[in-house]
Amino acid sequence: MRNIWTIFRKELYRVFSDRRLILMIFILPGVSIFAMYWLIGTLIHNQMEAVREHTIVIYEEHMPATVRANLESLADLDDPITFSFLDDETYDLATLKDLVREGDIDIALVFEADFEAKIDDYHIDDPPVVDILHNYGRQHSSFAYNTVSSVLETYRSDKLLGRLENPDHALIFASVYHADDIVDERRIAGQGLAMLLPFLTIIFLFSAAMSIGPDSIAGEKERGTVATLLITPIKRSEIAIGKVVSLGLLTLASAISSFIGIVLSLPRLMQADTNNIDYAIYGVAEMLLILFTLMATVLIIVGLIAVISAYARTIKEASMLIMPFYLVTMIIGIMSSFGTEPSQSLWVHFIPIYGAVNFLNGVFVFDYAVANFVVVVATSVLYTTAFVVLLTRLFNSEKVMFQK
């Protein structure tokens, strides 16, 4: 125990007494991720601004006065959306299509001449029709379509409400719907995070472990310092545990730096949908689950990298041998982040890394089982123990330690 502590402290001291390493392991990951995401977010933001500031060129025939008034009232918003109506000319459908395709017109709405009359005197076999022409390939056009659609939607539901004999019924309906909505919103807010965070975090964990593991073990072999350690009377298992635990802690700290970078830049990055992300939707329980799952995953990743680094003769060889595992981890991350809903099957959580990412996805959308958490943590401990046993064997093997 004492020897593990001695090795652990020395490994940490090695990093914390070296300004270059502190910068590389703890500062750079967070800062570079923040800068990158901030930049991407800003670019998206500027592009959206440009789209919003553009005056939408709109063509219409027989547009109901309320719809037109609603569209025009958007100019009074804090973030105004303005329309320029082409009232002077009339085109046939084919010409309109060309104009929309070329971008001369952003959107065209051709209402039937008796559109409003048909609404008031509704027949299911002859409903009122509006032709909407827009072009998804053009940002201005697709933004115009989204805006116009929501105005039309409001118009439609107003008309529907008007049909109800007793408007109070509508109110009751609306408030029930509203209560449901709160839970949903939390889920939806979480979904954005669930897509990105677990995947990114695992990747950051892996690259952090990759940047320190090979140096700490293969590097010691390469520089000939491992023999100095091996002639001391401490057990090889103590060296293995000391290395894995210290690497694990450093990796976790490095990943947390990346994590902070993401958390700070995500609002900027995701503003396409929401103006700010409310992390407060997660309680202490979720935070703890996330932390413990990350710790369990760190141990597996570090164990794997330590074993490979002990086997390799040089740092370079170690990095090369780790590469395939890095790619597999990336694929696992992508599969479980951009795939379907997180699986609740107990068995999925026995799979190293995949199980953890899957569980994290579940936590982010508030859909998780404690049994799965127990499986993720317990199997991680098991896998890590296996790696430590393997690492001890490698430290005991003169072929592996002193091969030339």
Place this chain on the structure above:
Amino acid sequence: MKPLSVKNIRKTFTLSRKQRKIEQTDAARKVAVDNVSFEARPGEIFGLLGPNGAGKTTTLRCVATLIRPDEGDISVDGFSVLTDAGNVRKRIAFLTNELKLEDHFTPTYLYRYFSRLHGIDDDVANTRREAIFKRFGIDKFAEVKVADLSSGMKQKTSLAVSLVHDPDYIVFDEPTNGLDVLTARTVTDYLQELRDQGKTVILSTHILSVVEKLCDRVGIIIDGEMKAMDTLTRVKAASSDGELETLFFDLVEASAGESHA
């Protein structure tokens, strides 16, 4: 204190393709040490003399428990390197220039680190460190990173660090190799001092004068085999003209003749 005894050890290496090319051989295995036995006693310096590639380092690495002999055994203070490596490691110091210290740390840090790994109390370690750092002139550089030390100072720090546990058995592979005359002198003086304290010292060398100056007994190893072993005086007496050099070259020639035949 018991003698350190090496009994009939044999060590074979499997050669990689690259090694086969370097050694210019088609054989897949190389016998580095073949049936070597010797005994080093308390209060004396035993020298292992042999040309490059004779098997000196391999023998000493077996003694230091870094590698295991295929056959035979080595006993240190009654503990076998095969079954009791931990107890052997507690009792010996092993020095060779392939054992390196990590560049980033200072002599003081490393001394404390290895003291702890040997289970030495910090107080005892501090007293010992002050004494030996002063003895070797490391004290002025105690807070300088190993990377920034001169090679002589690095070597002396390695020596100091290898002795943190004040062991009774000292095994030293090529002690003066690559050292400037002054540092070499400091090291050889210290080895004699250790001998005079009653410790068991084994050193290996390919330099005849080192043996003549330091060793009480000597074993001559060539091509992995022990060709002669006795006290320095008697080994010399066995030579045609009473010179160690003559005997050494006769043995080398005889061995070369054997392998050509």
